Amino acid sequence: MSFFDDFLAKWREYRKPGYYERFDYAWTMTIDLDRCTGCEACVTACQAENNIPILGEAELAKGREMQWMRIERYWEGEYPDVKLRFIPMLCQHCDAAPCETVCPVSATYHNQDGLNAQVYNRCIGTRSCAVYCPYDVRYFNYTDHQWDKPLDEQLNPDVTVREKGVMEKCTFCIQRIRQAKDSAKDDGRRRVRDGEVQPACVQSCPAEALVFGDRQDPESRVSSMMDNARAYRVLEELNTLPSVVYLKKVDGNAG
Amino acid sequence: MQAKSSPISYADVNNDIVRSLVVTGPKYYITLAAAISLTLICYFFPWFYQLYYGIGAAGMNHPQVWGTYLASFIFWIGLSHSGTLLSCVLHLTNSAWRKAMYRSAEAMTLFSLMVAASMVAVHLGRPWFIHWSLPYPNQMEMWPNFRSPLLFDVMAITTYLTGSSIFIYMGSIPDFAAVRDRTTGWRHYMYRLLSLGWRGTDTEWHRLGWAYTFLAVLIIPLAVSVHSIVSWDFALSVVPALHLTIFAPYFVVGAIYSGTAGIVTVMFVLRKYMKFEKYITELHFDNLGKLLLALSLLWTYINMLEVFTGWYSGESAELEALEYKLFGKYGPLYWEMILFCAVTPLLCMFKRFRTSFVPMLILSIAINIGMYTERFLIVGTSLSRKYLPDAWNSLYVPSVVELSILAGSVALFCTLFLIFVKIFPSVSIYEVKETLPAPEKGSPQWQATQ
Numbered sequence: 001m002s003f004f005d006d007f008l009a010k011w012r013e014y015r016k017p018g019y020y021e022r023f024d025y026a027w028t029m030t031i032d033l034d035r036c037t038g039c040e041a042c043v044t045a046c047q048a049e050n051n052i053p054i055l056g057e058a059e060l061a062k063g064r065e066m067q068w069m070r071i072e073r074y075w076e077g078e079y080p081d082v083k084l085r086f087i088p089m090l091c092q093h094c095d096a097a098p099c100e101t102v103c104p105v106s107a108t109y110h111n112q113d114g115l116n117a118q119v120y121n122r123c124i125g126t127r128s129c130a131v132y133c134p135y136d137v138r139y140f141n142y143t144d145h146q147w148d149k150p151l152d153e154q155l156n157p158d159v160t161v162r163e164k165g166v167m168e169k170c171t172f173c174i175q176r177i178r179q180a181k182d183s184a185k186d187d188g189r190r191r192v193r194d195g196e197v198q199p200a201c202v203q204s205c206p207a208e209a210l211v212f213g214d215r216q217d218p219e220s221r222v223s224s225m226m227d228n229a230r231a232y233r234v235l236e237e238l239n240t241l242p243s244v245v246y247l248k249k250v251d252g253n254a255g
Numbered sequence: 256m257q258a259k260s261s262p263i264s265y266a267d268v269n270n271d272i273v274r275s276l277v278v279t280g281p282k283y284y285i286t287l288a289a290a291i292s293l294t295l296i297c298y299f300f301p302w303f304y305q306l307y308y309g310i311g312a313a314g315m316n317h318p319q320v321w322g323t324y325l326a327s328f329i330f331w332i333g334l335s336h337s338g339t340l341l342s343c344v345l346h347l348t349n350s351a352w353r354k355a356m357y358r359s360a361e362a363m364t365l366f367s368l369m370v371a372a373s374m375v376a377v378h379l380g381r382p383w384f385i386h387w388s389l390p391y392p393n394q395m396e397m398w399p400n401f402r403s404p405l406l407f408d409v410m411a412i413t414t415y416l417t418g419s420s421i422f423i424y425m426g427s428i429p430d431f432a433a434v435r436d437r438t439t440g441w442r443h444y445m446y447r448l449l450s451l452g453w454r455g456t457d458t459e460w461h462r463l464g465w466a467y468t469f470l471a472v473l474i475i476p477l478a479v480s481v482h483s484i485v486s487w488d489f490a491l492s493v494v495p496a497l498h499l500t501i502f503a504p505y506f507v508v509g510a511i512y513s514g515t516a517g518i519v520t521v522m523f524v525l526r527k528y529m530k531f532e533k534y535i536t537e538l539h540f541d542n543l544g545k546l547l548l549a550l551s552l553l554w555t556y557i558n559m560l561e562v563f564t565g566w567y568s569g570e571s572a573e574l575e576a577l578e579y580k581l582f583g584k585y586g587p588l589y590w591e592m593i594l595f596c597a598v599t600p601l602l603c604m605f606k607r608f609r610t611s612f613v614p615m616l617i618l619s620i621a622i623n624i625g626m627y628t629e630r631f632l633i634v635g636t637s638l639s640r641k642y643l644p645d646a647w648n649s650l651y652v653p654s655v656v657e658l659s660i661l662a663g664s665v666a667l668f669c670t671l672f673l674i675f676v677k678i679f680p681s682v683s684i685y686e687v688k689e690t691l692p693a694p695e696k697g698s699p700q701w702q703a704t705q
Contacts, residue, residue: 063649125380165380
């Protein structure tokens with residue numbers, strides 16, 4: 001019985017709220033929709049940083065997409081009284097991620113930084129994680145991709161080029177996080193300083209709508225951004241505990 | 256029941272069934288050649304192309320990452336459900352009418368399970384790593400993810416495959432021995448191996464009967480669990496219209512339903528082309544028809560519940576998914592399914608319908624078309640109506656490769672079945688004899704058995 005008791009004890013601990021807070025970091029992104037202009041700089045930066053292939057017309061016509069960061073557009077109202085609303089959508093790095101439980105080979109798992117990591121080498125392509133993801137932010141490599149010259153020269157050497165049959169998604173630029181952690185270690189520091197690491201999308205946002213940091217650190221910018229009456233998480237009612245916090249648009253006319 | 260109407264003797268049974276194994280006409284060879292070439296052309300070539308090109312050869316797209324491959328997987332698993340399960344239930348309830356049909360029904364289970372397992376490989380993005388989903392000690396020190404419903408699936412299906420293979424093999428041992436004693440040459444050697452030295456002593460019969468009943472009791476809950484677990488692949492998600500508690504019974508009933516219809520189809524073909532008219536009679540079709548009627552009513556009831564609970568929840572995502580399923584672009588498919596699976600099977604209320612062979616064949620095929628549609632709709636309509644409306648734009652249409660593989664999987668099943676009917680006695684020799692009156696001592700029939 002001791003094995004079972006042990007298992008149960010671990011299970012209860014794992015199910016306790018705040019379990020993930022005890023990890024090294026709790027990387028979080030806040031997206032201020034009041035600042036976002038929908039310019040798609042983040043989308044482009046992400047594509048350049050993470051070796052995201054350009055699918056081309058034929059694939060898009062089949063309804064296939066490959067953009068870890070996308071700007072969702074919603075039209076509100078009837079013409080002529082019409083409003084365009086948009087919201088950047090990326091992997092929410094849920095702390096209770098449905099995609100992690102369903103992968104039969106644990107190719108997607110929760111790492112020590114509270115990130116929802118994807119191991120391309122382990123992925124066998126069941127695509128069940130994309131089905132389970134309520135945010136539709138997982139993208140599948142339906143074919144092998146190629147980069148026409150000279151685009152192949154600008155591939156990021158820190159990021160893998162994914163082969164066909166593998167699922168991929170936003171990593172919060174894990175290569176940058178790893179680099180920042182390494183240099184912090186080299187300097188003899190225990191932790192990465194606030195603002196030392198930025199994903200490509202955050203770095204490129206001209207309006208500074210995107211803020212990235214560690215929510216375990218109460219002094220960090222992201223913590224102060226989260227402490228806002230406008231803060232909300234997308235599809236919070238599904239209890240996936242996302243790590244991306246949105247700040248509601250300030251709009252006098254909004255209902 | 257059969258004994259009263261038919262004058263079959265013990266010797267007839269032996270001769271008829273051994274004849275089905277030994278005497279092979281040109282028709283059989285032509286059919287087999289056609290089935291094998293269709294399997295190669297429609298199943299393996301497109302699959303190899305897909306392995307080379309990537310899953311992109313299929314029509315799946317961004318929110319619609321699951322398609323006909325998974326629908327076919329559920330369909331074949333479902334088809335596998337009636338054979339062994341029905342055979343077990345009827346064995347435990349001592350139904351004599353089971354005896355002439357159970358062997359081929361169980362074979363149907365086995366082969367549709369194999370086809371289903373192959374559909375998993377076709378479905379995967381990188382099927383060359385499919386062994387990673389098995390728990391085996393390895394130098395990566397990695398286990399599969401035991402929380403995953405897909406892993407439950409792997410476990411359930413391998414268990415069911417093992418269980419039903421043992422069940423069909425064990426039930427065939429006395430028949431292998433009977434065939435062994437009536438064949439010569441390589442067949443004799445093959446059946447000598449297969450019959451495991453069966454002599455037909457009292458002890459042997461006693462042990463066989465005991466073990467057979469034991470396995471039958473074991474397999475019934477197993478079969479129910481297998482399709483429940485398949486349903487959890489969907490129901491354990493948070494996707495609207497999939498996240499339903501009704502899914503497990505829904506899938507199990509659907510599986511038994513399509514499996515029973517599959518048995519009717521197989522029975523018709525066997526009766527017609529293997530000349531088993533004496534053994535597979537109107538009685539069997541009558542009983543199977545009653546079963547189909549009961550199952551269709553149950554299936555309709557659960558289907559109504561599924562729609563009702565979705566509607567009653569009042570949740571906007573759930574309502575949207577429901578509306579898309581019933582009246583969206585795939586709407587006509589939904590109503591086709593209702594027509595084939597809920598309306599036309601009501602014809603089974605009439606005894607004249609149940610006992611006419613060709614209408615029953617058409618009905619059974621229509622039911623399975625409807626059931627395939629059901630599985631396609633489960634996979635096809637829910638994923639394109641998830642929570643974020645931004646991903647709602649694309650319509651999933653199966654590609655030529657997918658449709659070809661779907662047709663090829665039927666050919667693969669036929670190939671396996673055609674090989675089966677020449678190796679296994681497709682009607683149980685000893686159990687059919689149990690339903691016949693024993694020959695009187697001293698009669699010519701009696702002498703023939705000595």
